[in-house]
Amino acid sequence: MKLKLYHYWRSSASWRVRWAFAIKKIACEFVSINLLEGEQKRPEYLERNPNGTVPVLEIVEKGKSRFLSESMAIMEWAEELFPKPSLLPGDAYQKGVIRQLAEVINSGIHPVQNLRVRKFYSQNEEKQKEWATHWICAGFSAYEKWMRQTAGRFSVGDQITMADLCLIPQCYNAKRADIALETFPTIAKIYAAAIATPECKAASPEKFQP
Numbered sequence: 719m720k721l722k723l724y725h726y727w728r729s730s731a732s733w734r735v736r737w738a739f740a741i742k743k744i745a746c747e748f749v750s751i752n753l754l755e756g757e758q759k760r761p762e763y764l765e766r767n768p769n770g771t772v773p774v775l776e777i778v779e780k781g782k783s784r785f786l787s788e789s790m791a792i793m794e795w796a797e798e799l800f801p802k803p804s805l806l807p808g809d810a811y812q813k814g815v816i817r818q819l820a821e822v823i824n825s826g827i828h829p830v831q832n833l834r835v836r837k838f839y840s841q842n843e844e845k846q847k848e849w850a851t852h853w854i855c856a857g858f859s860a861y862e863k864w865m866r867q868t869a870g871r872f873s874v875g876d877q878i879t880m881a882d883l884c885l886i887p888q889c890y891n892a893k894r895a896d897i898a899l900e901t902f903p904t905i906a907k908i909y910a911a912a913i914a915t916p917e918c919k920a921a922s923p924e925k926f927q928p
């Protein structure tokens with residue numbers, strides 16, 4: 719099996735998958751899709767993902783390609799095929815808690831602060847920033863409260879999970895929007911611990927900046 723990940727260096731959804739692959743030591747070729755130049759809207763890219771987003775995983779087996787988009791789906795695929803180290807450790811309840819936190823970011827924050835949504839909302843950069851700040855802070859407040867019951871060194875216990883894979887890239891976006899992470903002390907603590915891990919660093923935007 720050969721794998722190709724279509725991604726963008728600054729895309730937080732791409733970072734989730736790069737990081738999952740780094741943790742699980744999954745070998746993969748990275749293909750850059752420049753979102754600022756609109757490469758995600760080209761017909762050949764839309765064949766792979768009609769939604770025009772990154773990341774997309776191409777899985778080549780026996781000379782045939784199959785495609786998977788949506789970072790959560792790609793991480794779940796990786797978890798099934800490469801179970802160790804697990805990104806969803808623990809019993810059914812703990813797995814539910816990890817998915818709950820991941821979804822606060824994945825479906826609560828990320829879609830509304832996305833570039834195309836911000837641009838549709840307003841052409842004015844200040845207004846875009848105000849919009850993104852509002853939704854990031856609303857989601858982080860909930861995440862912070864939930865996590866007070868679950869956090870150890872990371873969001874759920876002492877092992878990096880899918881929740882952290884969603885949280886940390888979102889923190890990076892929050893910092894770019896000038897949000898002071900210290901407003902959310904548990905999130906800030908976990909961000910500092912996670913960003914220092916070698917796998918997170920290896921998957922970070924800086925490592926893939928063209």
Ligand SMILES: N[C@@H](CCC(=O)N[C@@H](CS)C(=O)NCC(=O)O)C(=O)O
Binds near residue numbers: 753773787788832
């Ligand atoms: N729910 C999707 C979100 C993917 C997504 O929105 N990706 C952004 C970059 S982080 C994108 O490709 N945006 C393209 C655009 O805004 O035109 C996932 O988790 O993969």
